[in-house]
Amino acid sequence: MSAEPHATLPPVRLPSDAELARDALGAPLFARAVRLARWAGPDTRVDIGGELVAAQLPEAAAALGFDAADEEGAVLASQAWRVAVDTGLVDVTEPDDDDGEEESGTAVPGEDLALVTGGAPGEVLDLWLAALDTVLADASVPDLDGLVDALDAGGEIDFDQLDWNPRREADFLDGVLANLYLLTVAERGAPDGPVPLPVLAASMVIPQDMSEPTDAVLEQVSDAMMRLDDQFRQLEPIGLVEFRPVDEALMAETDDEELAAGSAAGAADDEDVSRYGMVRLTPLGLYGIRARMLEAGVTAPAVGELADKGADALLDAVSGYPEGAAQAEIEQWLTGRELPAAVAELLAAARGADEGGPLRRLRCQQALAPAGPEAEPAVRAVLDDPELGGLARVWLSERGAADVPAPDGAMVFWLTVDTIAAQLAADGETAELPLLMESLTAHHTGFFDQVWRVEHPATAYVLEAMGRLHPDKKAAKEARKAAFKARSRQS
Incomplete structure (x- = not known):
């Protein structure tokens, strides 16, 4: 995933791996891929690249519960089969066409299929991440009609005519998902309300120093919205997002210029903004985008990662967190520790005349706020400390403690x-x-x-x-x- 390798993002709050694995298994596209992997057998035939031969698509669709004659069912079956192949849920042997004869390859359930029911949650999530890679790659490809129109005389794709650069398209989608991730974790660190599609499109198109977007820029926002509308429709079945598409009646009522202007006004005024599309990363989606960011070298912390670290590492890290995420991390760190010893460790870590010292002490004070009487001896022990004595007096006074010495002027x-x-x-x-x-x-x-x-x-x-x-x-x-x-x- 394209990202600044040294960027640091706010921490994300994620469910347990077991909960995320359950979500992964329940994602419609992944579940269909598993069903087709179990359906594959001696009679399954594939083409070059491992795709099901056309004659088998109706049977595959029926195995998924669709009408064998339904074209949409065949499309969904083809998508699910591609995911099954790419994730190793299915092992294919491609046809050997060296002799010039038209033959089909074969497919059987892959070894990784056993992980679906017998693997650890992390192994299930690894399969889902592989499926996500496939879906993201498909979402970066323009519609097939455009591809056909762009074929040259030799049957090759003329990318100049198509105006499609695979790397650019992949980077654009990565950037969109990175922005959606950041919007999600910036305050609460977990999924909250959905993000309007115009806001997300504008974040990719409108320069930060542009106070009033031009008509040309608004048209670019409109184009980005429609591209995202199509891409999020493809990403929802893998469980990455919850998505409300752009209202088709709205598109019929307006031209591109009016759509762009209306989306900008709707995003600003919050009037009928949902008609322009709404998207929200699921907890599984947050997990997936974070995994891709970590692979790209981005520092993307998760709440709970510091639970087994020392108080010095805790305070240094949460000093850069939003307040809510810092409190959640501190609470997890305190869980399972003996409170008097934990409080003493926190106070010791809060000392320091370095630039980060004041914020460490603020986070330490935040950590001590919910502590009860068990913490009092450790707090009283620092009353004479020049850096912690004031903090200790405030804490004790707020709890009505007796014999709290008055601070001197210094x-x-x-x-x-x-x-x-x-x-x-x-x-x-x-x-x-x-x-x-x-x-x-x-x-x-x-x-x-x-x-x-x-x-x-x-x-x-x-x-x-x-x-x-x-x-x-x-x-x-x-x-x-x-x-x-x-x-x-x-x-």
Whole structure:
């Protein structure tokens, strides 16, 4: 799958392999491939490439429960047979045409067919991934009518006439699925609502720096939508997506230009947007796209992968996760551990004067939030720690603990800098951050006269941010002066 090899994506939440394997076996196209593999026998005949001979397609369709005379049933049988061959569910011996005589090859159930019922969940998923590769390759091919029209005098495909580049088409579909994956995992890490097809098409066509798409670009979006409409119809039977196609009545009512403009308006206004198509990756689809990304060298973490790692690896990793995914990873890490020892390990891992320290401490605080009285001894043990003492006091005070020593001024200022630095690292300059700054500075007279002296590596950086964002103009000016002093002191 085409992707930036060093890209890092948000973590995905996946069901267990056993649940995913059940989904794979229930995918209509894969299930049909299994049935045809069991149907294959001594009388099964294939052509060059392992395709069923035309005369056997009605019988194959009947084996799948379709009317033997139904053309659509024959098409579905042909697709399922191709998947069965490509995944090893069927072993074929192609015909030997060296003697010039027309003969047929044979097909029998493959050794891998036994994995469907007797294999481990991971082995079933490997078969499904092979089937997915076949379906993705088919989805990248244009319609057969276009191929016939593009045949030259020698019977070869004239790609220039067809305007079809196999690698380009495969990369386009990979990019679409990567964008759909990212849209899915960006916030929740698991399938939520469907994505409008215009949004997905626009993500592939409209440049990020284009504020108002031109008519030509909108027409490209419309073309991409219709191409995706056809491709997702092919991808749904393998269990990759849940798909609501573009409303055929809508296509009949509008021309391409109106469709493009209407889809853009619908995506923006959320009015009748479902008529333009909706798509959603299934949990199995997330698994499949992630597997392809990992193969391409993309860092695509999954929630739960850190359960057997140390607290230092946990906090370093979840520092880059969205809050919801970080909480889910932390909860899995805590499961099965003795809480007092786990809390002590987390607190030790949260220390550090490096750039990532503030966010590690924020995630540590997040991890400790649901902890009960069992955690109190480990938290009290760091009350005198210059980096963790403020965090410990907050945790104990929130639970109404007795005998919590009051922090001295130095600790208050250090904790203020650390908190703002963590928020900047986690979410950037959000709309809520100025309110946090105002709240933290309102209760300390002469705050900016003292805070620039704080021995924290992020002091100047935080003060510069306060100079830009503090809602009180006078305080913002004082923050800028304090930032200059802090920079001079560091120099």
